[in-house]
Amino acid sequence: SDVRIEQINSNDEMSHLINEFNAMLDRIQRFIDQQTDFVGDVSHELRTPVAVLEGHLKLLNRWGKDDPEVLDESLAASLQETQRMKSLIQEMLDLTRADQVDTMYAGSVVEVQQLAHQVVSDMSMIHPDFNITLEDELDGPSWVKMYRNHLEQVMIILIDNAVKYSKDRKEIHVSLGNNEVEVSLAIQDFGEGISPENMSRVFGRFYRVDKARSREKGGNGLGLAIAKQLIDGYHGEISVDSSLGYGSIFRINLPRITAEKAQELMDGAEP
Ligand code: ADP
Numbered sequence: 001s002d003v004r005i006e007q008i009n010s011n012d013e014m015s016h017l018i019n020e021f022n023a024m025l026d027r028i029q030r031f032i033d034q035q036t037d038f039v040g041d042v043s044h045e046l047r048t049p050v051a052v053l054e055g056h057l058k059l060l061n062r063w064g065k066d067d068p069e070v071l072d073e074s075l076a077a078s079l080q081e082t083q084r085m086k087s088l089i090q091e092m093l094d095l096t097r098a099d100q101v102d103t104m105y106a107g108s109v110v111e112v113q114q115l116a117h118q119v120v121s122d123m124s125m126i127h128p129d130f131n132i133t134l135e136d137e138l139d140g141p142s143w144v145k146m147y148r149n150h151l152e153q154v155m156i157i158l159i160d161n162a163v164k165y166s167k168d169r170k171e172i173h174v175s176l177g178n179n180e181v182e183v184s185l186a187i188q189d190f191g192e193g194i195s196p197e198n199m200s201r202v203f204g205r206f207y208r209v210d211k212a213r214s215r216e217k218g219g220n221g222l223g224l225a226i227a228k229q230l231i232d233g234y235h236g237e238i239s240v241d242s243s244l245g246y247g248s249i250f251r252i253n254l255p256r257i258t259a260e261k262a263q264e265l266m267d268g269a270e271p
Contacts, residue, residue, distance in 0.1 A: 041206050042092060045220065046085070053081045084218065091222040094153075095205070098229035105147035109262040112142045112151070112176065112183050112254075119155045120174055127163050135175040142176075142183045143262035144254040146234045154230055154238075155185070157223040158250045162189035164217045165248075183256045190247040199240050203228040 004025055005018045056074040063070040097104070113136065120134045144151070155174075162172045169190040177184045194202060194209065201207045206221040208214040214221060231238040235255055242248035257265075 038205065045088065045206055048215075049081050049085045049088070053078055053085075056081070084220075087218075088220045088222070091220055091226060094226050095222060095229060098226060098233055101147065101150060101230060101233035102145075102235065105150070107265050107268055108145065108147040109143050109257065109265050110146050110148040110151050111262070112144060112185070113138050114141070115148060115151060116155070116174065116176055116185065119152055119159070123156065123159045127159075130163060130166075130170045130172055132159065132172045132174065135173065137175065137177045138183070139178060141259060142178045143257050143259055144183055144234070144236075145257055145265070146236075146254065150230050150234070154227045154252065155187070157227045158187040161223060161250075162187055162191065162248075164214075164219065165189070166191035169247075178256060181256055182253045184254075185252045186249055188247065188249040193244040193246050193248055194240065194242040195244045199242055202240065203238070 004022050007015060007018055056078045059070055060074045060078075064074060065071075116134060116136070120132055124130070124132045159172060159174070166172075166189055171190055173186075173188040175186045175188070177186075198209050202209070203224045205225040207225075208219065208221040211221075228238050231252055231254070237253045238250065240248055240250050
């Protein structure tokens with residue numbers, strides 16, 4: 001862009017500075033482009049629920065006073081659509097905050113073993129028709145630098161997806177493992193799977209393989225984008241392996257810290 005500084009013949013220090021400056025401009029431009037895209041996507045995504053809401057309000061306005069059936073149905077549908085928008089807005093807020101998490105929650109630590117057992121037991125309660133198993137191969141309590149609710153949120157997103165995109169085999173396998181430097185979590189389902197070309201896209205904002213199906217399941221296409229942004233924010237990795245028609249495995253790796261380090265951070269966080 002216009003403000004970029006042209007390289008001139010000069011000493012190393014000067015040209016180094018110029019490079020740094022130009023690289024910084026590129027980063028700012030990328031950031032602005034991303035924000036512009038995001039606002040465009042958001043407006044687009046809000047259009048559907050608002051149109052649905054408008055349709056029902058028009059129905060109510062025309063027939064609602066005379067027809068109790070229209071009244072009931074349209075009120076219920078409007079309420080459902082409002083709730084959908086509410087969750088969309090909450091998810092968008094989560095997304096905008098998720099890239100600053102490591103500084104915002106700098107002192108936070110969580111023990112993965114306890115949390116995973118908790119989440120699996122909660123999710124089993126919420127989805128009684130699913131058999132959610134936990135294979136725990138951790139060598140003991142395993143700490144990571146992450147705000148507890150964020151790891152919980154990521155696990156819930158992945159397990160909810162495993163439920164939403166399941167087929168006949170209502171089974172979900174959660175597994176935990178670690179080595180010296182990493183803690184890993186995997187969530188496997190036996191559902192519809194994701195084709196190779198879509199595997200790289202599902203972490204994108206608002207991306208859905210099947211828009212209608214996702215919407216019918218209450219999805220906005222933001223769950224995996226939030227999960228990725230959170231895991232990236234805490235310097236971890238998230239990936240997917242899938243086979244169309246057979247199921248998917250989502251894997252997370254997070255840098256491990258020692259129990260002593262975790263204790264130190266907790267002591268520091270709570271004077
Ligand atoms: P959504 O709200 O649509 O579920 P996500 O960001 O969580 O949004 O997922 C994006 C898309 O990735 C989904 O619409 C679906 O097409 C696909 N997807 C996510 N998880 C799975 C899964 N476990 N099995 C098959 N497809 C999945």
